[in-house]
Amino acid sequence: MTTKILIVEDELLIAKSLARKLKKMDYTVVGIVSSGAAAIERASETQPDIILMDIVIKGEIDGITTAAKIREKYNIPVIYITAYADDETLERAEKTGSYGYILKPFKERELHAIIKIALNKHQELAKTVAASKEKSRYLSIAAHDLRNPLTTILGSSELLRDYSEKLSPEKKKQYFDHIKDAATNMNESLEELLLISKAEEGKLVFAPEVLDIVEFFGNVVKPFQTTLGVEHSLLFLCQHQSYEAVVDKNILHHILINLLSNAIKYSPNGGKIMLELICEEEQIYFTVQDEGIGMPQEYLASKLFKVFERANNVGSIKGTGLGLSIVKQEVILHNGNLVVESQEGVGTTVTVTIPCKKVEA
Numbered sequence: 001m002t003t004k005i006l007i008v009e010d011e012l013l014i015a016k017s018l019a020r021k022l023k024k025m026d027y028t029v030v031g032i033v034s035s036g037a038a039a040i041e042r043a044s045e046t047q048p049d050i051i052l053m054d055i056v057i058k059g060e061i062d063g064i065t066t067a068a069k070i071r072e073k074y075n076i077p078v079i080y081i082t083a084y085a086d087d088e089t090l091e092r093a094e095k096t097g098s099y100g101y102i103l104k105p106f107k108e109r110e111l112h113a114i115i116k117i118a119l120n121k122h123q124e125l126a127k128t129v130a131a132s133k134e135k136s137r138y139l140s141i142a143a144h145d146l147r148n149p150l151t152t153i154l155g156s157s158e159l160l161r162d163y164s165e166k167l168s169p170e171k172k173k174q175y176f177d178h179i180k181d182a183a184t185n186m187n188e189s190l191e192e193l194l195l196i197s198k199a200e201e202g203k204l205v206f207a208p209e210v211l212d213i214v215e216f217f218g219n220v221v222k223p224f225q226t227t228l229g230v231e232h233s234l235l236f237l238c239q240h241q242s243y244e245a246v247v248d249k250n251i252l253h254h255i256l257i258n259l260l261s262n263a264i265k266y267s268p269n270g271g272k273i274m275l276e277l278i279c280e281e282e283q284i285y286f287t288v289q290d291e292g293i294g295m296p297q298e299y300l301a302s303k304l305f306k307v308f309e310r311a312n313n314v315g316s317i318k319g320t321g322l323g324l325s326i327v328k329q330e331v332i333l334h335n336g337n338l339v340v341e342s343q344e345g346v347g348t349t350v351t352v353t354i355p356c357k358k359v360e361a
Contacts, residue, residue, distance in 0.1 A: 002028045003119065006048040008066065009081065010034040010057045014104070018052065018081070018111075025112050035059035036066035043070050050118055055082040055093070068096040077122040079114055081106065146189060149182035156182075185318070192322040195254075206333050208246045210359050213284055214238050216249070217277050220256045224264070231270025234260070236277070243279040244359040251330045252354075258323045259288040259350050265317060266348070267292030285353040295342040304340060313344060 005027050009015035012034070019029045030046040033039050035058040043051065051070065055063040067078040080093050080101035093101060099118035102110060156175040164172070198204045221236045228234055256275075263273045271291030278285055295304070299311040307325045324340070331338045336354035 002026055003050065003115070004028045004030045004046065004048040005115070006030050006039070006042055006046060006051045007032045008034070008036075008039040008051060008057060008063060009054045011054075018106075021108050021111065025108065027115070036061035036063070036069075039066050040069055040073070043074055043076055047074070048076060050099075050115060050122075051076055051078045052081050053078045055080055064092050064096055067093075067098070071096060075126075077118050079118050146186055149185045149189075152182040153179050189322075192326060195322075195326045204251075204329065204333055206248055207250070208248050208356075210244055211247050211249055211252075213243045213245055213247065213279060214240050214277065215242065216252070217256065217275070217286070220253065221260070221275060224260055228264070229270075232264060232267065232273060233271075234264075234273045234275070236275045238277040238279070240277075240279050243284075245279070245284065245356040246359065247284075247354065247356050248334060251334060255327050255330055255352060258327050259352075262323060263288050263290035263292065263348070265319070266290065266314070268317060271347075279358075281358055283353055283355045285351060287349055287351045289347065289349040291347040294344040294346050294348055295340075296344050300340065300342055 005022055007015050007018055007022075007029060009018065009032065012032075015032045015034075019032060022029050030048050031042045033042050037059055039051070039053070039057075051067070053063045053067050057063050057066070061069075063080060063082075067080070070076055070078065077099040078096070079099050081104060082101060083104045090101070099121055100114050102114050156178045160167070160172065160175050167175075195204070217238065218236060221234060225234050260273070260275065267273065267290045269292075273291075274287075274289045276287050276289075293313055295311050296313060299309075303309040303311075305325050305328045307322055310319060328338050331352055331354070334354045336352060338353075339351045340348065341351075342348040
């Protein structure tokens with residue numbers, strides 16, 4: 001698709017000459033107008049990628065004022081074309097967020113270069129604005145998620161402060177447990193926020209080391225097995241007794257903890273959770289399978305790895321919507337692959353494949 005350009009120039013011969021040069025450079029000229037009012041109207045109709053705007057044009061408003069109005073309404077980049085380059089004019093132009101200017105008479109190479117620069121600048125600015133808005137959204141959601149445990153901490157601490165002498169030991173323990181659980185949840189949320197921020201900025205550190213994968217997986221599983229209630233069972237399967245390979249211990253640990261925690265959390269009615277590890281010559285892959293609530297197909301298809309997005313069937317199950325987003329980034333950092341299969345009301349299976357170099361004994 002070619003770049004669409006609108007020309008705003010009150011000297012028709014100059015405008016037509018400019019249009020010919022632009023067409024020669026494979027640009028599409030969507031219109032030639034001579035006044036500010038016409039420029040605003042045509043910009044609305046044609047939505048050009050860029051506007052070449054003469055500063056001195058017909059009508060009640062000049063090119064600089066017209067550019068300001070267009071930028072406010074449609075966010076279209078403007079390059080000024082002018083025979084005048086005095087300091088006062090340039091200062092006014094800069095205040096409108098100009099993407100540059102070119103003096104008449106202009107050469108094709110200069111014109112082409114400044115259009116390319118302006119388009120790139122506009123795209124980068126758009127990305128920055130979008131990223132800023134997304135971060136603001138993250139902060140807003142994070143603040144909301146942190147407010148609930150903070151309220152629990154404040155409420156429980158006030159009750160302990162004001163009624164400590166009247167509370168039974170069991171009741172005191174209950175309030176202390178509330179505070180501990182809330183603080184733990186806050187810490188987990190903050191850790192996830194830091195991880196997703198590092199991942200998006202490309203600051204996650206990849207530090208591979210020699211590790212006995214089978215022993216490592218077993219050590220991760222044991223604490224889960226000892227703390228699970230009777231309604232859950234966690235089974236670890238592996239065909240190897242030992243398998244040494246080069247992987248990132250911290251990343252692998254976080255991936256496993258997250259997937260196992262999710263499997264348990266989203267199986268509120270209990271059921272079997274199975275972790276299977278298969279070690280091959282050049283890679284390992286493992287699956288975490290549960291019999292939980294599963295995921296709706298529309299969520300699985302379009303929102304699965306989006307931050308702060310949660311399926312509409314989670315009900316009152318707590319979570320931030322960050323876990324799988326982080327896991328995906330960590331798997332990519334390991335040059336691996338992540339596949340999620342799920343059926344609502346049946347369960348979920350997550351398969352992670354990680355290339356790694358086996359260490360021979």
